[in-house]
Amino acid sequence: MIFTIGLRELKSLFLSPLAWSILAVVQLILAYLFLGRIEIIQMYQAQLMAMDGAPGVTEIILPDLLGNAAIILLLVVPLLTMRLVAEERRNRTLSLLFSSQLSMTEIVLGKYLGILLFLLVLLVLIALMPLSLLAGARLDFGLLAASFLGLALLLAGFAAVGLFMSTLTQYTTVAAVSTFGALLLFWILDWSGQGFAGGNWLAYLSLFNHYKPFLDGIFDSADAVYHVLLITTFLVLSIHRLDADRLGG
Amino acid sequence: MSDTVLVEIKNLTRFYGTLQAVKDVSFTIRKGEVLGFLGPNGAGKTTTMQIISGNLAPSGGSVTIAGHDLLDDPRAAKSQIGYLPEQPPLYRELTVDEYLDYCAALNRIPRVQRRRARANAKERCGLQDTGRRLIGNLSKGFQQRVGIAQAIIHLPPVVILDEPTVGLDPIQIREIRALIRELGREHGVILSTHILPEVQTTCDHVQIINKGELVLNESIEGLEHHMKSASITVAFRRPPMVEALQQLPGVKTVQAEKDGRMHIFHETGHNPTDDILRLAVEKNWGLYEIRPGRLSLEQVFLELTSAAGDTVTTEAPTITDTLGGRA
Numbered sequence: 001m002i003f004t005i006g007l008r009e010l011k012s013l014f015l016s017p018l019a020w021s022i023l024a025v026v027q028l029i030l031a032y033l034f035l036g037r038i039e040i041i042q043m044y045q046a047q048l049m050a051m052d053g054a055p056g057v058t059e060i061i062l063p064d065l066l067g068n069a070a071i072i073l074l075l076v077v078p079l080l081t082m083r084l085v086a087e088e089r090r091n092r093t094l095s096l097l098f099s100s101q102l103s104m105t106e107i108v109l110g111k112y113l114g115i116l117l118f119l120l121v122l123l124v125l126i127a128l129m130p131l132s133l134l135a136g137a138r139l140d141f142g143l144l145a146a147s148f149l150g151l152a153l154l155l156a157g158f159a160a161v162g163l164f165m166s167t168l169t170q171y172t173t174v175a176a177v178s179t180f181g182a183l184l185l186f187w188i189l190d191w192s193g194q195g196f197a198g199g200n201w202l203a204y205l206s207l208f209n210h211y212k213p214f215l216d217g218i219f220d221s222a223d224a225v226y227h228v229l230l231i232t233t234f235l236v237l238s239i240h241r242l243d244a245d246r247l248g249g
Numbered sequence: 250m251s252d253t254v255l256v257e258i259k260n261l262t263r264f265y266g267t268l269q270a271v272k273d274v275s276f277t278i279r280k281g282e283v284l285g286f287l288g289p290n291g292a293g294k295t296t297t298m299q300i301i302s303g304n305l306a307p308s309g310g311s312v313t314i315a316g317h318d319l320l321d322d323p324r325a326a327k328s329q330i331g332y333l334p335e336q337p338p339l340y341r342e343l344t345v346d347e348y349l350d351y352c353a354a355l356n357r358i359p360r361v362q363r364r365r366a367r368a369n370a371k372e373r374c375g376l377q378d379t380g381r382r383l384i385g386n387l388s389k390g391f392q393q394r395v396g397i398a399q400a401i402i403h404l405p406p407v408v409i410l411d412e413p414t415v416g417l418d419p420i421q422i423r424e425i426r427a428l429i430r431e432l433g434r435e436h437g438v439i440l441s442t443h444i445l446p447e448v449q450t451t452c453d454h455v456q457i458i459n460k461g462e463l464v465l466n467e468s469i470e471g472l473e474h475h476m477k478s479a480s481i482t483v484a485f486r487r488p489p490m491v492e493a494l495q496q497l498p499g500v501k502t503v504q505a506e507k508d509g510r511m512h513i514f515h516e517t518g519h520n521p522t523d524d525i526l527r528l529a530v531e532k533n534w535g536l537y538e539i540r541p542g543r544l545s546l547e548q549v550f551l552e553l554t555s556a557a558g559d560t561v562t563t564e565a566p567t568i569t570d571t572l573g574g575r576a
Binding site: 008015092093097099246 | 299302303304305306323324327328330332334335336338339340341342343351352354355356357399
């Protein structure tokens with residue numbers, strides 16, 4: 001049942017030009033950045049060869065590429081998630097889901113699954129770029145796996161926040177703007193309180209601080225748990241919000 | 250008509266903040282029955298239907314659908330219901346077939362039976378030739394049919410239709426009504442509307458709701474009885490003074506209209522027809538028309554829903570009735 005909703009959500013995304021244009025734009029920008037990194041490698045190839053324990057290709061390209069990808073997707077994910085519930089509420093199609101034999105949990109998880117599947121497509125497309133280097137270079141698969149796991153968790157968190165924001169309103173733009181605001185806030189939380197010893201808890205909540213270690217190839221279970229907690233929190237909130245729709249009105 | 254109770258609603262109430270939209274409403278629907286739910290705008294029709302369909306939680310009272318309590322066992326209860334909201338819940342970007350398949354899946358119809366369920370629903374709603382068209386490109390009437398097809402695809406015992414004929418042309422309205430009648434044979438149907446003739450042509454049972462309260466709960470036959478009001482319409486070539494008729498035993502009020510036509514309101518137990526006939530012959534009033542007065546459903550409706558309840562004025566220019574109490 002969750003899968004049915006998820007697949008329809010994915011299909012609807014691809015029926016609108018939005019999904020295609022997002023895939024295209026993200027791919028174009030990241031490809032440009034990717035090529036920029038390759039250029040750097042080419043320019044400094046000689047020095048790198050001479051260095052002892054020089055950083056590998058993966059190490060030069062990936063953290064930078066995925067760091068930028070995270071920022072770009074921070075802008076893009078709200079556009080994908082905004083219509084999840086808000087549009088259905090606007091078009092009054094939510095009652096189709098409410099009056100069929102589904103629990104709120106199934107509805108929320110179904111919609112979440114739909115967006116995750118789309119993000120997976122996006123992720124695969126991004127991964128194809130570094131993987132294409134396999135044609136002429138050796139890659140550090142450990143770093144590659146850690147980085148993409150980090151990005152995947154991050155995107156899943158973005159999507160959960162976006163889904164929740166979408167359940168709050170019937171205006172897709174409001175959902176998009178508030179998702180973007182919330183995500184950006186989560187991202188820059190560590191900017192304040194850096195001078196104090198006590199201010200660190202804010203920094204600890206920052207999404208960025210739990211994403212960066214992955215890019216360095218460090219898989220810390222605490223970071224993974226942070227993302228999982230974030231996702232669960234927002235999914236539970238979404239379920240409650242939809243339930244309140246039925247109770248309130 | 251069988252006697253299986255499909256939906257039982259007891260003391261249903263619903264608040265929106267402090268506004269009580271539905272007040273202590275109770276009724277039942279049996280198999281093979283089409284229930285017409287009438288009421289002015291904002292009377293609580295849609296709220297009641299949303300509650301029965303599980304889209305809205307009631308503030309109090311209980312809804313039992315085919316033996317399953319909607320609050321305790323929502324999944325089982327909802328499987329017995331097909332619901333068409335006021336605005337059909339359609340995904341404009343899907344084709345009719347895709348949409349109906351999705352609805353079938355949401356209603357847990359096993360994969361192998363989905364094709365048949367879809368074909369069946371399409372046939373009943375006259376959608377055979379539209380399967381591959383986008384819902385967004387269909388006309389309003391066809392969209393409405395897709396909405397109905399969605400509600401009956403899993404052959405639920407209870408079908409709830411919220412104003413299904415709004416915005417359709419007369420031919421489509423007739424077709425939809427015929428469809429509703431047909432549905433009423435095998436399913437229990439709840440139909441909300443504010444088009445009164447629709448109730449007379451399609452329903453077995455009528456309920457009028459006003460300001461959240463049920464003010465009438467009658468079978469169509471019972472309604473017919475309501476509509477035979479205690480009045481007579483007579484027309485004379487040489488009309489007498491109103492007082493002459495007023496004095497007859499049992500007559501309450503007489504109202505004169507143009508062309509010697511008069512409405513005579515009498516006590517229910519006492520029909521003055523004989524006296525009028527006799528007098529008319531004796532005094533040579535030139536009686537050329539006499540017929541029992543009938544209230545239209547509009548008048549019953551207005552009488553029951555107007556706050557005063559005593560004075561009723563209809564928009565129809567020729568009839569201005571003053572009804573002494575409820576008919």
